[in-house]
Every structure is written in C-alpha cells, then in structure tokens.
Amino acid sequence: MVTSSTETTAKRSSIDFKTIGPALALLILCIIGFLLNPSFVSEGNLTNLLTRSAFIGIIAVGATFVITAGGIDLSVGSMAAAISGVMIIIMNNAVDTMGTGVATVLLGCGCAVVLGIGAGWINGALTTKGKIEAFIVTLGTMGIYRSLVTYFADGGTLSLNFDIRGTYRPVYYDSFLGLPYPVWVFIGVAICGWLLLNRTAFGRYCTAIGSNEAVARYSAINVDRVKTLTYVIQGLCVSFATIIYVPRLGSASASTGVLWELEAIAAVIIGGTVLKGGYGRIGGTILGALILTTIGNILNFTDLISNYLNGTMQGLIIIVAVLLQRSDWKLGKSK
Amino acid sequence: MQMETTAQAAIIEAVNISKSFGPVPVLFSVSMDVRSGEVHALIGENGAGKSTLMKILSGFHDPTSGQIRLDGKKTDLPPNGAAESLGIVLIHQELNLAEQMTVEENVFLGREVKSKGLLDKAAMRAAVQGYLDEIGLDISPTDRISDLTIAQKQMVEIVKAVSRNARILIMDEPTAVLTEEETEVFFRQVTKLKESGVGIVFVSHKLNEVKAISDRITILRDGQWIDTRHAQDLTPDLMAQMMVGRELSDLYPPMQEADFDADLVLEVDNLVATGVNGVSFGLRKGEILGFSGLIGSGRTAVFEAICGLAPTDGGTVKLFGRDAGTMTVAGARDAGLAYLTKDRKEKGLLLDKKMQPNLTLFALPKFVKNFAIDRKREEAALERAIRRFDVRAKDNDITVGKLSGGNQQKLLLAKIMECDPKIVVIDEPTRGIDVGTKQQIYHFIAALAAEGVSVVVISSEMPEIIGICHRVVVMREGSITGVLTGDHINENEIMRYAAGLKREELH
Ligand SMILES: Nc1ncnc2c1ncn2[C@@H]1O[C@H](COP(=O)(O)OP(=O)(O)OP(=O)(O)O)[C@@H](O)[C@H]1O
Ligand SMILES: [Mg+2]
Numbered sequence: 001m002v003t004s005s006t007e008t009t010a011k012r013s014s015i016d017f018k019t020i021g022p023a024l025a026l027l028i029l030c031i032i033g034f035l036l037n038p039s040f041v042s043e044g045n046l047t048n049l050l051t052r053s054a055f056i057g058i059i060a061v062g063a064t065f066v067i068t069a070g071g072i073d074l075s076v077g078s079m080a081a082a083i084s085g086v087m088i089i090i091m092n093n094a095v096d097t098m099g100t101g102v103a104t105v106l107l108g109c110g111c112a113v114v115l116g117i118g119a120g121w122i123n124g125a126l127t128t129k130g131k132i133e134a135f136i137v138t139l140g141t142m143g144i145y146r147s148l149v150t151y152f153a154d155g156g157t158l159s160l161n162f163d164i165r166g167t168y169r170p171v172y173y174d175s176f177l178g179l180p181y182p183v184w185v186f187i188g189v190a191i192c193g194w195l196l197l198n199r200t201a202f203g204r205y206c207t208a209i210g211s212n213e214a215v216a217r218y219s220a221i222n223v224d225r226v227k228t229l230t231y232v233i234q235g236l237c238v239s240f241a242t243i244i245y246v247p248r249l250g251s252a253s254a255s256t257g258v259l260w261e262l263e264a265i266a267a268v269i270i271g272g273t274v275l276k277g278g279y280g281r282i283g284g285t286i287l288g289a290l291i292l293t294t295i296g297n298i299l300n301f302t303d304l305i306s307n308y309l310n311g312t313m314q315g316l317i318i319i320v321a322v323l324l325q326r327s328d329w330k331l332g333k334s335k
Numbered sequence: 336m337q338m339e340t341t342a343q344a345a346i347i348e349a350v351n352i353s354k355s356f357g358p359v360p361v362l363f364s365v366s367m368d369v370r371s372g373e374v375h376a377l378i379g380e381n382g383a384g385k386s387t388l389m390k391i392l393s394g395f396h397d398p399t400s401g402q403i404r405l406d407g408k409k410t411d412l413p414p415n416g417a418a419e420s421l422g423i424v425l426i427h428q429e430l431n432l433a434e435q436m437t438v439e440e441n442v443f444l445g446r447e448v449k450s451k452g453l454l455d456k457a458a459m460r461a462a463v464q465g466y467l468d469e470i471g472l473d474i475s476p477t478d479r480i481s482d483l484t485i486a487q488k489q490m491v492e493i494v495k496a497v498s499r500n501a502r503i504l505i506m507d508e509p510t511a512v513l514t515e516e517e518t519e520v521f522f523r524q525v526t527k528l529k530e531s532g533v534g535i536v537f538v539s540h541k542l543n544e545v546k547a548i549s550d551r552i553t554i555l556r557d558g559q560w561i562d563t564r565h566a567q568d569l570t571p572d573l574m575a576q577m578m579v580g581r582e583l584s585d586l587y588p589p590m591q592e593a594d595f596d597a598d599l600v601l602e603v604d605n606l607v608a609t610g611v612n613g614v615s616f617g618l619r620k621g622e623i624l625g626f627s628g629l630i631g632s633g634r635t636a637v638f639e640a641i642c643g644l645a646p647t648d649g650g651t652v653k654l655f656g657r658d659a660g661t662m663t664v665a666g667a668r669d670a671g672l673a674y675l676t677k678d679r680k681e682k683g684l685l686l687d688k689k690m691q692p693n694l695t696l697f698a699l700p701k702f703v704k705n706f707a708i709d710r711k712r713e714e715a716a717l718e719r720a721i722r723r724f725d726v727r728a729k730d731n732d733i734t735v736g737k738l739s740g741g742n743q744q745k746l747l748l749a750k751i752m753e754c755d756p757k758i759v760v761i762d763e764p765t766r767g768i769d770v771g772t773k774q775q776i777y778h779f780i781a782a783l784a785a786e787g788v789s790v791v792v793i794s795s796e797m798p799e800i801i802g803i804c805h806r807v808v809v810m811r812e813g814s815i816t817g818v819l820t821g822d823h824i825n826e827n828e829i830m831r832y833a834a835g836l837k838r839e840e841l842h
Contacts, residue, residue, distance in 0.1 A: 201699045201708060204692060204699060204708065208685055208688075208696055211685045212681075214681055214682045215684060215696075217644065217682075218644065218664070219664075219696040219697045220663075220665040220667075220668045220697055221664075222663065279687075
C-alpha cells in the first residue's frame with residue numbers, strides 16, 4: 001500500500017519533473033548528439049539548429065496561449081502558407097511602383113502582420129461568437145487557407161521577384177552579434193510571450209479560462225474577448241514566423257508549412273503545457289521546439305537510425321513526455 | 336477502550352487512525368465505529384478532518400497509521416471507490432456525477448444491466464424510475480445531469496447509493512444544498528435505510544438536524560477525537576461548544592436599526608429574464624436585504640441577470656440613482672456591485688489553482704501596475720484575507736480543491752470582497768460552514784452594513800434570514816410574493832409567501 005508520505009513526495013517530484021524535465025531531455029539529447037558526432041556542438045551546427053527551431057518555436061509560443069486558454073489552433077501551417085503566398089504576390093506587384101528596395105519588403109511584412117492578425121481574429125470570432133468548437137473551426141480554416149495558396153499559385157509555386165529576394169535575403173541569412181536574425185526574433189517573441197503569460201492580467205485570465213470557464217465568467221473576465229485575443233496572438237506569431245521564413249526559399253507553394261500545426265502543438269505539450277488548458281509554460285514550449293529540431297538534426301548527423309524515422313522519434317518523445325508529466329498515474333489513490 | 340466493547344456490533348471500525356498529507360498531519364489517532372442500523376453523525380469545525388476521515392473509511396485515502404476493521408477483521412480497503420463492492424458507499428462533499436450523462440446512466444455507471452451482451456436500457460430505466468418515484472423526485476431517468484439543480488443532483492447521488500445495496504452509507508454534508516422540505520424527504524429515506532439495517536455515517540454543520548436524525552455523534556476538533564456520545568445526551572449548543580472548544584456567544588449579531596430613509600443604491604423595476612417574471616424592489620445604503628423562497632424560485636436568476644451573468648429580457652436597473660443599462664460582470668464590479676455564487680466548485684473557485692490567484696482573480700485590475708501584476712500586493716492581499724476571514728489552510732501552498740469545504744467558502748467570500756464592493760450579493764453565505772464560522776460571517780455582514788455597504792443575502796436557511804436581515808423579500812416561481820419587515824419576519828410568514836398561500840398585492 002502506498003502511504004501518504006510517498007504519495008506526496010511522488011507528487012512533489014513529478015511537479016519538479018514537469019519544470020526541469022524538458023530541460024533535462026534537451027541536455028541528454030545534446031550529449032547523445034555530441035557522443036555520436038562531436039561536430040554536433042560546432043558553432044555552425046548550433047546556429048543552424050537554433051535558426052531552424054525559430055519557425056516552430058515562434059508559432060508554438062502563440063499556440064501556448066491558445067492551448068492554455070482551453071482552445072486549439074490547427075490552421076497555423078496553412079495560415080503560414082497563405083500569408084507567404086499573399087505576401088509574395090503583394091511584393092511582386094509593388095515592384096513597378098515602389099522598386100525592389102527595403103520599402104517593398106516592409107510593405108510585404110506589414111501586410112503579413114495584418115493578415116496574421118485578421119486570420120487569427122477569424123478563428124477566434126468563430127469559436128467565441130459563433131460558439132463552434134475550436135477544433136472544428138480551425139480544421140475548417142486549415143483547409144481554406146491551404147486551398148487559397150494553391151489557388152493563388154495556380155497549383156504550382158509562387159516565387160519572389162529576384163531583386164527583392166536580394167534585398168530580403170539577409171533577414172534569414174545574416175547575423176547580429178553572432179546569432180542569425182531569426183534567432184533574435186525567436187528570442188524576442190519568447191520573452192514577450194513569457195512576460196505576457198506570467199506577468200500580466202491577460203496571462204492570468206488565459207489560465208483561468210482554461211482551468212474553468214464558468215469560474216472565469218463569474219470572476220468578471222470577458223471570456224470571449226480573451227479567447228479571441230489568444231487566436232490573434234497566434235496569428236501574429238504565425239506572421240512573424242512567415243516573415244523570417246519567406247527569405248529562406250523566396251517562394252511559397254501548397255507544401256509550405258505542412259504539418260507545422262502538429263509540430264507546434266507537440267512543442268507546447270512536450271514543454272509541459274496541459275492540452276486541456278489551465279496551465280501553460282512558455283519556457284517549456286521553447287525547450288519543446290528545440291527538442292523537436294534537435295532530434296531531426298541528430299538523425300541527419302548519424303546513420304545509426306535512418307533519417308526517415310524522424311517522425312517516429314518525435315512521436316516517441318511526445319508520448320514519453322506526456323507519460324512522465326502525468327502526475328496522477330502513480331498515485332491512483334488520492335482521488 | 337470504549338471501542339472494544341462495541342466491536343461485535345460494528346460493521347466497520349476505524350482504529351487509531353492518523354493521517355498526514357506529506358508533512359502536514361490532519362488526523363491524530365481517531366477512532367470511530369459504525370453499527371448496523373444506526374445513524375452516526377460526525378461533526379467538527381471546518382478543516383477538522385471530517386471529510387478526510389470519511390475518505391479513509393471508504394478507501395479513497397490510506398491512513399498513515401492505524402487500521403480499518405470490517406466485520407471485526409483488519410482490512411485494507413481497495414482504492415478509488417472499489418470499496419463499493421464491500422458494501423461501503425461514499426457520497427462525496429463535492430458531488431461526483433458524470434455531468435454529460437443521464438440520470439440512469441449515472442445510477443448504473445460501472446454496473447450496467449445487460450441482456451445478451453447488450454445494455455438493457457428498458458430494465459435500467461424502469462429501475463431508476465422506481466427509485467425516483469420512491470423518493471418523490473420529479474425528474475426523468477433520461478435527464479442529463481448538467482441540466483439538474485444542485486439539490487436534484489444530490490438526490491441522484493442518494494438514489495445511486497441506494498441502488499448499490501450499501502451496508503455502510505457515508506455521506507459528506509448531504510443536506511448542505513437541500514431546503515428544509517427536501518431535507519425532510521431525504522431524512523425519510525435515511526430512516527428507511529437505517530431500518531433495513533444499513534449503517535449510516537453523515538457529516539453536517541446543521542446541528543439541529545444532527546440532533547434530530549442521529550443515534551450517536553462523534554465530535555472532532557483539529558484532527559483529534561473529542562468524544563462519541565448518544566444523541567439524547569447532547570444538545571445543539573453543547574455540540575457547538577465541544578466542536579469549537581469554547582463557549583459560543585450569540586450566533587447572530589445585535590440587529591442594528593435600519594435607516595429607511597437612506598439613499599436607494601439599487602432600484603430594480605419590472606425585471607424580466609429567464610426564470611424571472613417582472614421583479615421590482617429597492618435596496619438602501621447600509622441595508623441587509625434577505626431573499627427567501629424555495630430552491631428554483633428565481634432568487635439567483637434575479638441577481639445573475641442584474642450582474643450581467645445572464646441576459647435580461649426587459650425592465651430597468653438603477654445603480655446609485657443612475658440607469659445602469661445592461662452591464663457586464665466587470666461593469667457591475669467597477670460600479671461597486673459584486674455577486675458571490677452559491678456554486679463554489681463550478682463557478683466560484685479554480686480548484687486546481689492555489690489560493691493566491693483565486694483570491695485576486697475577481698479584482699485583478701486593481702493589482703495591475705505598469706501592465707504587470709504586482710505580486711507583492713497580491714501576497715499582502717492574501718495575508719490580509721487569511722487573517723480577516725480566518726481561512727485555515729495548514730499549508731498555504733496547496734491547491735484550493737484540497738482546502739476543506741468551509742475554508743473554500745471563506746476564500747470565496749474574501750475573493751469577492753477584494754474589490755471593495757458597495758453592494759454585495761451573497762448567495763447562500765454559509766453553505767457548508769461550521770457554527771463558529773457562521774457566527775463570524777454574520778458579524779462580518781453586520782459590520783459591512785454598519786459601514787454603509789448594502790448586502791443582499793439569498794438563503795434557504797430560514798434562521799439566518801430571520802437572524803440578520805432588515806427586510807426580507809420572498810419569491811415564488813420567478814415573482815416576488817411579499818416583502819416583510821420588522822416583526823413580520825418570521826418563519827411562518829416567510830413560508831406562507833414562499834408556498835404561495837399568501838400574496839401581497841404589489842403596486
Ligand atoms: N489532499 C490533501 N492534501 C493536503 N491537505 C489536505 C488534503 N485534503 C485535505 N487536506 C487538509 O486537511 C485538513 C482537513 O480537511 P477536511 O476536508 O477533512 O476538513 P473537514 O472537516 O471536512 O472540513 P469542512 O467542514 O470545511 O468540510 C484541512 O486543513 C485540509 O486543508
Ligand atoms: Mg469536509
């Protein structure tokens with residue numbers, strides 16, 4: 001029989017595990033990476049790793065808000081594709097009037113931000129005002145956004161004007177203080193997200209709504225507005241990710257951002273945020289994004305396990321992470 | 336020891352049970368036994384450890400030391416309600432029904448009747464209908480739990496327990512949410528069960544009903560066993576004294592004369608909403624206004640509509656002399672009007688969060704400085720609230736769901752008062768609260784009124800309405816049937832208006 005004292009110690013330690021677990025997992029992955037191939041820790045590989053995790057990481061910060069408030073957004077990958085597409089079309093069309101300089105790029109970025117906020121707002125308004133389940137709404141918009149980009153690209157690929165690409169290119173490829181710009185954006189979004197979730201009334205409201213919506217309503221919280229805002233934040237994060245993604249390839253097609261929604265949700269869950277809401281961790285989300293990218297990176301580096309098994313490894317990590325996070329599974333007794 | 340002499344007759348026995356949650360001890364060597372065909376009441380202050388002991392007796396918690404004897408043999412009870420197979424059924428203080436399922440599905444949950452491998456719905460429905468008829472509960476077996484009132488859910492729990500052929504039925508504050516009439520119906524069931532040889536344990540803070548229904552009474556104080564006595568040897572006053580450990584002065588504070596010329600702070604005219612048909616009344620500064628009536632008479636609906644928690648279909652509301660229009664909850668709060676829900680588990684507190692975020696949630700904008708939440712002020716607020724409302728948690732870091740029921744209620748009151756309302760509506764202020772704390776809350780309400788705050792008390796407990804209110808509004812089926820003042824505030828009058836036997840012609 002389990003006595004109560006082990007019951008609580010088990011609980012304590014598993015709570016601790018929730019916070020340090022993802023960090024520990026990342027550390028172990030890095031050690032494995034190093035042992036398999038010492039050049040894993042080379043500066044070049046590490047910055048590459050950080051840059052690649054920036055896309056998923058930035059989107060996952062937004063997803064943390066949505067999930068913490070008890071929602072879900074499946075449309076982010078398609079949204080990213082649609083925004084890239086429209087952004088490219090707008091910039092290409094602006095060449096005649098505005099040239100191929102910074103102004104055009106800024107116009108594209110501005111439009112991306114507006115589109116992201118708008119797309120997020122549509123998701124939010126449909127779930128709150130329309131009273132449709134978030135899963136259904138975003139499943140719908142996921143299809144819509146994806147088909148829009150296919151339509152714009154006429155089934156093919158939308159390519160950015162070559163000269164603009166030259167102007168825009170440094171946003172992905174150049175560095176500042178040794179870190180590529182995408183990493184700086186990632187850091188900025190992460191810090192803002194952390195402050196917003198942990199230090200402001202808005203963050204507290206998200207947690208309260210995810211924990212119990214009725215209690216939130218009785219506590220004078222404007223539930224609909226807060227929930228809508230979480231989707232808007234998600235949209236904004238998608239637009240930031242898109243802005244740093246477009247200069248990488250300079251094109252958009254129906255296959256842009258495929259499965260990003262699942263990777264983002266996976267990063268959030270690995271990080272310790274509870275899928276049913278009420279408990280969110282930005283720090284964990286960032287570690288989650290790094291863990292997912294690191295796995296892919298390690299598999300690229302070694303031929304121990306086939307690269308094609310990347311998805312298998314990621315899937316395993318998600319399942320193991322959630323198993324470890326369940327604080328109640330060894331204390332079946334206390335309710 | 337006294338327990339040994341009764342060992343033969345006892346079905347279940349707790350012997351020298353101690354329990355700690357981590358380093359925090361909550362029960363100290365407590366013994367108690369339950370015999371066949373008796374009602375054994377367990378009383379004690381909020382946080383005394385009653386619910387914990389009940390959970391140990393039914394296998395939901397393990398004791399840290401001590402043993403459970405079933406029919407005289409030491410037994411390790413199986414966890415998570417599996418003790419039901421041994422005939423031990425617990426009805427939790429926090430009801431435990433699957434909200435999205437129907438009444439019949441809940442009653443037969445886990446032991447569905449099958450015929451040829453398929454669910455025999457007809458048989459189950461007929462059985463449940465039989466039980467419902469027997470206790471006179473006017474719901475259908477196919478009703479969804481989430482559509483029922485709290486009182487009806489409570490009755491479903493009882494039906495569920497009855498249907499399990501319990502030998503020992505343990506009920507944690509079953510009557511806290513019932514009206515007096517429902518309590519009577521409920522006690523008839525209890526007596527019937529008792530006569531059939533079931534041993535019944537029940538926890539209640541309503542000492543009069545404890546006196547009326549029990550055979551023996553065990554008193555706990557601060558996790559210690561104080562005494563077990565025959566009910567005929569105790570009076571409610573004596574019980575209260577033994578629970579609290581000191582003599583209690585008057586339960587109700589001296590009534591301050593109400594100033595009937597004070598300004599009207601709230602004027603409601605012909606309010607119409609779901610469950611409310613044209614309600615008009617006024618509330619004055621510094622007044623304590625009672626709302627009485629049967630459960631479902633629309634008292635809660637009136638105030639949920641006023642405070643922006645439910646849509647209104649007509650009528651006007653004036654706050655401090657000005658038309659308030661349709662308010663949001665936040666708008667009402669900012670205007671100085673706060674509503675404290677009676678449903679603290681579902682609508683009052685975030686059970687999986689700690690005390691701190693719960694306390695400040697309602698008044699959070701007050702704690703924001705430079706866009707960020709001022710944590711120092713939050714901490715100070717918690718310290719202040721714990722002192723002011725005497726919230727007793729042995730460990731301030733536990734989640735609110737682990738606080739004892741009464742302490743949750745005190746925290747909820749603290750949460751609402753955090754925004755310094757000028758008008759506060761308290762729905763069932765003392766649900767699940769011990770006598771000592773009741774006294775504190777009544778004095779607190781009186782003190783608020785003396786400071787000029789207007790208080791609306793919605794309560795199904797007649798004595799407290801009579802004990803603290805200046806004026807009493809009685810409702811029936813969504814309408815006000817009478818307004819009582821002074822000497823007219825008595826049980827008889829209130830009942831007659833509530834039951835529809837008398838009706839005041841209102842202008
Ligand atoms: N799971 C738990 N973890 C930690 N502490 C707990 C837990 N459950 C109960 N407690 C603490 O044990 C003490 C006794 O609680 P219990 O619920 O048994 O009181 P009670 O007598 O039922 O009070 P009430 O009349 O208010 O319902 C309280 O201080 C409570 O905070
Ligand atoms: Mg209790």
